Each structure stands twice: as C-alpha cells, then as structure tokens.
Amino acid sequence: MAVFQRNSWRSALVQSEQAMKTAARLELIAVDPDSAPVIHQLYQKSPTYFRLIGMEIPTLGDVEREVEALAHDPQRRCCLVAAPVHKEQHRVIGYLDYKLHYPEPMAATISLLLIDEEHQGQGFGSLALEHLESLLSGDLRRLYAVVYGNNLAAQRFWEARGFRHFKDGGPSLRWYVKELQ
Ligand SMILES: CC(C)(COP(=O)(O)OP(=O)(O)OC[C@H]1O[C@@H](n2cnc3c(N)ncnc32)[C@H](O)[C@@H]1OP(=O)(O)O)[C@@H](O)C(=O)NCCC(=O)NCCS
Numbered sequence: 029m030a031v032f033q034r035n036s037w038r039s040a041l042v043q044s045e046q047a048m049k050t051a052a053r054l055e056l057i058a059v060d061p062d063s064a065p066v067i068h069q070l071y072q073k074s075p076t077y078f079r080l081i082g083m084e085i086p087t088l089g090d091v092e093r094e095v096e097a098l099a100h101d102p103q104r105r106c107c108l109v110a111a112p113v114h115k116e117q118h119r120v121i122g123y124l125d126y127k128l129h130y131p132e133p134m135a136a137t138i139s140l141l142l143i144d145e146e147h148q149g150q151g152f153g154s155l156a157l158e159h160l161e162s163l164l165s166g167d168l169r170r171l172y173a174v175v176y177g178n179n180l181a182a183q184r185f186w187e188a189r190g191f192r193h194f195k196d197g198g199p200s201l202r203w204y205v206k207e208l209q
Pocket of ligand 1: 077139142150174
C-alpha cells in the first residue's frame with residue numbers, strides 16, 4: 029500500500045493566511061490509506077447524490093481501490109472535510125476531490141465536493157470551497173468544477189459562488205470556472 033505524505037501536505041494546507049482563519053471552524057485533512065471506511069460512510073450518508081447521478085453507492089472495496097489509485101496520480105488531492113459539529117469536536121462531514129494543474133498548468137479542477145446530507149445547507153460546502161480557494165490562490169490562476177448529471181442544486185451552488193458555466197463535456201457533464209484572486 030502506498031505511503032501518503034500526510035504531514036507535509038497537511039502543514040502546507042494551513043500555511044495560507046485565509047486557511048488559518050477558517051481552520052478553527054473547518055479542516056481539510058489529506059486522505060490516507062486508512063480513510064477508506066470514513067469515505068465509504070460519507071457516501072452511505074449521501075444516497076440522494078448517487079441517485080441523482082445514476083450510480084450505485086460505491087462499496088467499501090470500490091473506495092479502497094480508489095484510495096489506493098490516488099498514489100499513482102501525483103496531481104490528485106483528496107481530503108476529508110472535518111467541522112466542529114458535535115460539542116465543538118471535529119467530525120468528518122464531507123469529502124473534497126480535486127486535481128492540480130488540470131486541465132492546464134495554472135489551474136485546478138474539483139471533481140467532487142460532497143457534504144453528507146445531514147450537514148448540507150449549513151454553510152460547510154461554502155466554507156470548504158473558501159478554504160480551498162485561499163489555499164490555491166497564491167499559486168494558481170483558475171479553479172474549475174465539474175458537475176455530473178442533472179444536478180441543478182450543484183449548478184446553483186457553483187454559480188452563486190462566482191463560478192460561470194464554461195462548457196459541456198458531453199450530455200451529462202458541465203464544467204464551471206472561476207478566476208482565483
Ligand atoms: C453542493 C454541496 C457541496 C453544497 O454544500 P452545502 O454545505 O450544502 O452548501 P452551503 O450550505 O454552503 O450552501 C448551500 C447552498 O448550496 C445549495 N445546495 C445545493 N445542494 C443543497 C442541498 N442538498 N441542501 C441545501 N442546499 C443545497 C443551496 O442552493 C445553497 O445555495 P445558496 O446559499 O446560494 O442559497 C452539497 O449540497 C452536496 O454535497 N451535494 C451533493 C454532492 C454534490 O452535488 N456536489 C457538487 C457537485 S461536485
């Protein structure tokens with residue numbers, strides 16, 4: 029099983045000033061090989077999303093394979109979103125999957141931002157995005173997001189946060205883009 033550079037990446041995560049401001053409320057924790065069961069639980073708590081995109085909820089084995097595949101893609105970054113939702117203690121409530129320097133060198137692309145259904149609509153998705161933007165904005169110029177299926181709520185989410193529809197990558201894939209400050 030591949031070894032992830034969790035500590036070095038994690039410390040890079042908190043370097044940006046903005047990231048430090050939001051860190052008290054929300055943390056992005058780099059996925060490592062032990063994260064598969066937590067990610068699987070998040071997926072199980074998000075049946076509406078998988079129904080919407082016409083997919084079965086991935087099995088634990090699927091997630092384990094996916095996590096292992098991460099090690100072979102050095103540009104891909106996956107993190108758990110943790111927030112103080114229970115007596116000020118941080119719990120994992122979401123998942124963020126993005127790829128650096130894709131589709132162009134000075135950009136990154138979010139392929140999934142998922143907040144579990146119990147915690148949606150409480151500002152955590154916006155905070156996670158804000159956190160990521162502040163992390164990337166010193167180094168990259170542009171942030172893309174892709175939306176699968178007929179996911180109108182997600183389309184509204186990206187548009188309300190300054191993203192514009194950029195292109196359709198087929199009948200069920202919409203690309204959004206935002207210039208980073
Ligand atoms: C889209 C998503 C990440 C937003 O995260 P969130 O924590 O619910 O969002 P926030 O609370 O920060 O903001 C709520 C906004 O998202 C929109 N939204 C999208 N899905 C929503 C949901 N299921 N419940 C509540 N609001 C939702 C609302 O319209 C609201 O927009 P507004 O503030 O402009 O009125 C989250 O709902 C989710 O995980 N959905 C399923 C996975 C998905 O579709 N991901 C996006 C494609 S990559």
